[in-house]
Each structure stands twice: as structure tokens, then as C-alpha cells.
Amino acid sequence: MPITFAVRGDHIQLDQLLKAANLVTSGGEAHLAVEAGQVKVDGKPEQRKRAKLRPGQRVSFDGQQIVLVAADD
Template sequence: MSIEFAVRGDYIQLDQLLKAANLVTSGGEAHAAVEAGQVKVDGKPESRKRAKLRPGQRVRFGGEEVVLVAQA
């Protein structure tokens, strides 16, 4: 399943996105998922918890895919 997420401003940090998209319940859970290699950005494992993500990128975690779009 794919979720569209509107990015306010230029970017959103990966840990903040996971929380805002309700894929995790806390920042600690987001950090643990990234550290465990469970999060992919544009098809590649992402190890930076605070990676800056921009519209057009895709994040996959726990069977969900989040597509980042620019806020209208």
C-alpha cells in the first residue's frame, strides 16, 4: 500500500517522517528501525536516522510505502 505524505518546506527528516506517517509510535522506535536496516529510501537501505528527504522520494518500511509530495 502507498501513502502520500505532503512535505512542508524543503525536506523532512527520516525519523520525523516515520512518526508523522504513523508508521512508528515514537522517535526511539524510528531510530531502532533505521539502525536495524528496516527502512529503505528509493529502494536502498538508509542508515541515517535524520536523512533529509525531499518530495519525489519514496520510503518503504513495514510493508508500507510512503511517497513524498510537495505541499500545495
Template sequence: MTISFAVRGEYIQLDQLLKATGLTGTGGEAHSAVEAGLVRVDGHAESRKRAKLRPGQTVSFGSETVVLVAAA
């Protein structure tokens, strides 16, 4: 499933995105998922829990894909 997420401001941190979209329930779960190599950004495994993500990027976690768009 693909989720479209509007980024307010310049960027959102990866751990915050995972929580905001409901892909993880807590920040700890988000950090664990990133540390385990389960999160991909633009097709590449991301190891930085607080990576700054900007509109136009995609995040994959499990069977979910999040497409970042600019907030109107």
C-alpha cells in the same frame, strides 16, 4: 499500502517522517528501525536516522510505502 505525504518546506527528516505517518509510535522506535536496516529510501537501505528527504522520494518500511509530494 501506499501513503502520500506532503512535505512542508524543503525537506523532512526520516525519523520525523516515520513518526508523522504513524509507521512508528515514537522517535526511539524510528531510530531503532533505521539502525536495524528496516527502512529503505528509493529502494536502498538507509542508515541515517535524520536523512533529509525531499518531494519525489519514496520510503519503504515493512509493507508500507510512503511517497513524498510537495505541499500545495
């Protein structure tokens, strides 16, 4: 079952998303996961730790899938 994550503003950085979704315990752990090629964005490996992600995108990591949606502001 995918995790739905509401993005406040126009984007969230990949490393911040992994931490905010409680998939890693620190920014350093997020950076290591991205560098190791363990994170996919829209089905493709993502190597940019601070990639700007927007509503509508999907992130896969460690068997979990995160679907980004716009926050109701």
C-alpha cells in the same frame, strides 16, 4: 497502496516522517528501525536516522510505502 505524504518546506527528516506517517509510535522506535536496516529510501537501505528527504522520494518500511510530494502552500 502507497501513503502520500505532503512535505512542508524543502525536506523532512526520516525519523520525523516515520512518526508523522504513524508507522512508529516514537522517535526512539524510528531510530531503532533505521539502525536495524528496516527502512529503505528509493529502494536502498538508509542508515541515517535524520536523512533529509525531499518530494519525489519513496520510503519503504514494514510493508508500507510512502511517496513524498510537495505541500500546496
